Amino acid sequence: MMIPKSKHPVIVERIAEILGDGRLKVGSQVPDASLRDWSAERGGTPLALVTPESTEQVSAVLRACHEAGVPVVPQGGLTGLAGGAVPSDGAVLLSLAAMNRIEEIDTTSGLMVVQAGCVLQTLQDAAEAAGRSFQLDLGARGSSQIGGNIATNAGGNRVIRYGMARELVLGLEVVLADGTVLPMMNRMPKNNAALDLKHLFIGSEGTLGVITRAVFRLHPSVAGANAALVALSGFSDAAGLLAHAQKSLSGRVTAFELMWADYYAAVLAATGRRPPVAEGHAVYALVEMQGSDPDGEHDAFQAMLEGAFEAGLVQDAAIAMSQREVDDFWALRDGIAEILSHRATTINFDVSVPLARIGECVDDIRAALKSRFPDLQVIFFGHAGDSNIHLVAGPIEAVDPTGHGIETAVYDLVRAYGGSVSAEHGIGLHKKPWLSYSRSPAELDLLRRMKSMLDPKGILNPGKVL
Amino acid sequence: MMIPKSKHPVIVERIAEILGDGRLKVGSQVPDASLRDWSAERGGTPLALVTPESTEQVSAVLRACHEAGVPVVPQGGLTGLAGGAVPSDGAVLLSLAAMNRIEEIDTTSGLMVVQAGCVLQTLQDAAEAAGRSFQLDLGARGSSQIGGNIATNAGGNRVIRYGMARELVLGLEVVLADGTVLPMMNRMPKNNAALDLKHLFIGSEGTLGVITRAVFRLHPSVAGANAALVALSGFSDAAGLLAHAQKSLSGRVTAFELMWADYYAAVLAATGRRPPVAEGHAVYALVEMQGSDPDGEHDAFQAMLEGAFEAGLVQDAAIAMSQREVDDFWALRDGIAEILSHRATTINFDVSVPLARIGECVDDIRAALKSRFPDLQVIFFGHAGDSNIHLVAGPIEAVDPTGHGIETAVYDLVRAYGGSVSAEHGIGLHKKPWLSYSRSPAELDLLRRMKSMLDPKGILNPGKVL
The missing domain is CATH 3.30.70.2740 (Alpha-Beta Plaits)
Incomplete structure (x- = not known):
């Protein structure tokens, strides 16, 4: 392969040997789409883009970069909102996009083994097709890659019921900065054989290791949802409604999204949708309960809402009588996309x-x-x-x-x-100035020591988070 | 205070200055109960037992021991089953028993702030009295301390629904080996401001830091349960029943306990109880669904069981018609205590x-x-x-x-x-010979490096886990 001139010809040659043709782009060959994420952060000029197809290749690339002291920026679907995956000057961009196989779905154990480059929605669909559900869900589902979801401990729409990405991860395979492969592909909900090291990498935003594979927990499939859009006199009643709903429905609430009056007015204007309940209230809550039998579960949901009325928590409410009406409520919450495009x-x-x-x-x-x-x-x-x-x-x-x-x-x-x-x-580039607002000096010191231990040359995603 | 002769008179004097009278026992003053846990592991002869009453005292004791290179063994309720808290020779036993205050219960946020020495059952009762539930539960609830529950990432009876101890911890305060206090008392279900460092200490068995305080997630209170004892032809049908129940009940299963025929016969013999379903089947499952309205939820539970019969998964079943019958089913599962006392x-x-x-x-x-x-x-x-x-x-x-x-x-x-x-x-002392059966060399190497970084002199719970 022709190697263009570069600041690091040796490392580029070395990577070309490791990966072979077609998995390395250098300098101006690197596509624009690899230079930014969904945030406004602009990074530097990368040296190259590599798309390894196996853990062994990821390991070999990292080992070579570690030896040469060349920075590496791991990249997933580039849907991050904090600049965590934008290039550093002179860095090798390590895209996991070519590692996009679902290796196994074990419906009996309720788990799925996947490579890091799988797109989130692909995993949701595959779980659904196997009669289970993968309960990580967020707006970028169509492009975000699961490795990035784990590296940022993604949240999203169902956290109240199923937890963050962390709670869905049973096992991980991670490659350390020096190329060491750390196999932690645990398949059991319970494993207390010493410290659970996978947590060092969930939420580490590519600064401590590169996630290459994962084992995910699957949940029972759901057939649909009951939902209501509820108008409230203020946040205090919203908190009361949440507690009431969780108790009354035995913890089955799958979403509790609030929209303050200013948002509600803005989304109605931006989307042109008809308000399910009138404007003029302080706060609106979208309360949802997914389940295997939405019709059979409707009475319990309605009784919950009636109880909330009787307790004086609710000013007005619309209850969905079909999945289409559930979707209409969600369109208001998801209408943030239209608001942003106008503003x-x-x-x-x-x-x-x-x-x-x-x-x-x-x-x-x-x-x-x-x-x-x-x-x-x-x-x-x-x-x-x-x-x-x-x-x-x-x-x-x-x-x-x-x-x-x-x-x-x-x-x-x-x-x-x-x-x-x-x-x-996450913190990425964008929130670095404010990280100390939420973490103590002792925590920041320990984070720096962790980084030094796991990445002594500082090659992994330099300048991010810390 | 009179300081008896000891191998480390200087450190004992130093601790006496830090803690004052009544919080230090030396040599033969250390009670027998502090020398063992619920396992058969026998440790060494400790130097002293200290019972600090504040994080500051824990920090000062650790700083002094760190400077002097004196080992420290953190102790909770001493109900561990792996020898994780038995003394090392010459160690200072650091009991958290005097830090046993519930600092706050915030029912609106659904959280509880507690000191590490609180007994588990005390926390369950306090949450219940506040109209919430604390969903960590295990046999040693009457004596185990919450700091030990976190340090061992305790599991127990409700993991299938609420997760291990880890999933219930929102925030932690930890004192490192050198006395540094690490404040991580997060109160939010979502906090992605850099790596979540609390996970370094959950399940670390006292080898990486001493847990002094915690913030726990509370769940909605439950009023009771539906339950069934089900006879099955083998494990395959048990797995089928679990999947069916989780789907049919929209994930509300709070316990799924299996008893193989050999256990079932042994527990009936040991307890003298009447079998709810006849002997002679391969496997028995105790299926439970707690909820806020067990009577209102009974039909759904019964429909689940009927569906399992129709699907040919179930050989025989008894369904509880009262909380007393639910308790009777649990008596068979908890009858392991009687079996052990006979054997x-x-x-x-x-x-x-x-x-x-x-x-x-x-x-x-x-x-x-x-x-x-x-x-x-x-x-x-x-x-x-x-x-x-x-x-x-x-x-x-x-x-x-x-x-x-x-x-x-x-x-x-x-x-x-x-x-x-x-x-x-956990691993403690007892399972050290087999740790490498479940963790790879790369993981064990990283565990050792973590230990060296956080406890460079190796004073914390030496000889345990690694």
């Missing part, structure tokens, strides 16, 4: 605070932004059942110097409430 | 293998033991819904040299099935 450029937040304080925190953030940026539009929504608030501020000018001020105002309050500057999107 | 000395196993292969693995273990130890009694049972098999071999003579051979025979097969030598009890 660019916006600053989008992904924060969490202890559930009991969400209402107060939202009010404080709204007031702080109003006082400092009187003309700024802000809308609030999120997976409130998991303590997770999303807010969107803007549109602002793309180069508006107030952007950083808006972020500081929000993160100052998140810190004051003991919250997290990233509930689910 | 001492026994060798008790706690292994896991991938769920689909449990039946085959049990058959192989039974055959291997029968051929090598023809007179040995063996009974099989366990949390099969979580891949977890317990088996009890014996009685054998207490000093029987065949003991090790029995263990090797079992663990050889567990390894061949890709299983774990410890599903829930």
Whole structure:
């Protein structure tokens, strides 16, 4: 193969030997799509893009880069929202896209063995076809790769019932910076044979190792859902409704999404949809209960809602009488995509605070932004059942110097409430300035020591997270 | 205070200064109860027993011991089954028993903030009194301390629905070997602000840090349960019943306990109880669904069971018509205590293998033991819904040299099935010889490097796990 001139011809030649033709692109051959993710972060200029097809190839590439001291940026579907996978200058981009095989579905054990480059939706569909369900779900399902979902400990729409990506991972195979393969492909829900090392890599955003394969837990398949869109007088009643619904339905709530009045008005305007319940209330909750027999489970869901009315928690409510109506409710929640397309450029937040304080925190953030940026539009929504608030501020000018001020105002309050500057999107490049708002100096020191131990030359995803 | 002569008078004096009177016992003052746990493992002779009452005191004691190079053995309720908390020679036993306050119950957020020395059952009762439930449950609930439950990632009776201890921990406070306090008292279900460091300590068995406080997730309270005791023709039908029940009940199964025929006969003999379903079947399953409205949920549970009959999965079944009958079913599962008291000395196993292969693995273990130890009694049972098999071999003579051979025979097969030598009890002292059966050399190497990084002088629980 022709090797173009580069700053690191030796490593490029070495990788070409390892991978053979067709799995290495150098310099200007690297496609634009590999240079960015779904965030606004812009990275550096990479040396090359490699697409190994096996764990052995990943290991060999890493060993070579480690020996040469060349940085490596692992890449999945590039749907991240924090810049965690954008290139570093001179880095080898290590795409897992060619490792996209489902190796096994064991319906009896309720597990699935997959390679890291599988697209999330492919796994959902394969589990469904096998009569089970894979309960990780998020907006980027059509392009995000499962290795990236694990590396960022992805959250999404069903966390309240099934947990984050972490809770779905039974086993992992990881390649360390020096090429060492760490086989941890556990298949059992219970395994206490010493420390469970896979947790070092879930949420490590490609800085501690490269995830190559995984074993996932599968859940029983679901046939559909009951859902309601509920209008509430404020967050306090929303928290009351959540507790009531969880108790009444024996923990079967699969989504509890809140939309504050500002979001509700914005999404109705952006989508042109008819409001299932009238505007004018403080907060709206989308409450969903998936199950194997939605018709048979309808009475219990309706009784839950009637109990909430009787308890004075609910102002108004629409209950879905069909899956189509369930989908209509979700269209309002998912309408954030249309809102964003109308408002660019916006600053989008992904924060969490202890559930009991969400209402107060939202009010404080709204007031702080109003006082400092009187003309700024802000809308609030999120997976409130998991303590997770999303807010969107803007549109602002793309180069508006107030952007950083808006972020500081929000993160100052998140810190004051003991919250997290990233509930689910991760730190990447974008949130590095605020990581110390949510982690103590002792934690940051330990994170640095972990990084030094696992990646002593600092070649893995340099400049990200820390 | 009078300081007796000791090998380490300086460190004892130093600790006496830190803790003041009444929180330090030296040499023969150390009570016998602090010298052993519920396993047969016997440790060494400790230097002293300390019972600090605050994180600051734990930190000061650890700093002093770290400087002096004196070993420290963290101790909770001493109910462990692997010798993880028995003394090392010359060690300071660090009991968390005096840190036993529930600091806060936040019912709105669904969380509880506790000190590590709280007894498990105290936490269950406090959550219940607050209208929530704390869903960690295991036989030692009346004496085990929560810090030990976290340090061993305890499992127990409700793992199939609520996960291991790990899944219930939102936040932790840990003191490192050198006295550094690591505050990670996160209160949110979602927090992706960099790697989640608490997982380094959950399941570390006191070798990487001392857990001092925790934030736990609380679940909705339950009012009772539906349950059935089901006779099956073999493990394959048991796995089919589990899948059917999980699907039919939309994942609400809270326990799926298997008892093989040998166990069923033994427990009926040991307890004198009447069999709810006749003997003579291959396997018996206790299927339970807790909920907020057991009467209202009864029809769904019964329909699940009827569906299982129609599918030909079930040979015979008894369905509980009251909580008392639910308790009667559990008495058979919990009757292992009576069996053990009649059979001492026994060798008790706690292994896991991938769920689909449990039946085959049990058959192989039974055959291997029968051929090598023809007179040995063996009974099989366990949390099969979580891949977890317990088996009890014996009685054998207490000093029987065949003991090790029995263990090797079992663990050889567990390894061949890709299983774990410890599903829930941990490694401690007892399972060290077999740790390499379930963890690869690369994993063991990384475990050693983690240990060196976090405890460079090796003072924390020396000789345990690795």
